[in-house]
Amino acid sequence: MAINNPIYSKCPSCLSNDTLRISRARNFIEKIIKTLTFYELFRCKKCGWRGIRSSFTINTRWFKRLLLYLLLMILTAFLVYQVLIRIA
Ligand SMILES: [Zn+2]
Structure with missing residues (x-):
């Protein structure tokens, strides 16, 4: 690379x-x-x-990292949501 x-x-x-x-x-x-x-x-x-x-x-690496963080945040939010509806 x-x-x-x-x-x-x-x-x-x-x-x-x-x-x-x-x-x-x-x-x-x-x-x-x-x-x-x-x-x-x-x-x-x-x-x-x-x-x-x-x-x-701001470059492609920066955007990739930002996307990675966003993806992790969405994934975490989704998992928390799944756990919450199971509890309720
Ligand atoms: Zn030098």
Whole structure:
């Protein structure tokens, strides 16, 4: 999966512009961060810095995440509703 979005901010380590690229998750925790939060893993192609930064830009990932949250909310509401009518 290649993501070549124009990048959002400076590298916090070497302060270069336009060197941050979205990095792949290397472990389970990073995968969770990428999937469930509005944070994104970045790597600097100049100095090799790697870390997490918030990515509040509206993009497809953001929409996918929003949809995931909505889906979970609807599912939870539906389950709660089902439980409530069974009790009543
Ligand atoms: Zn850097």
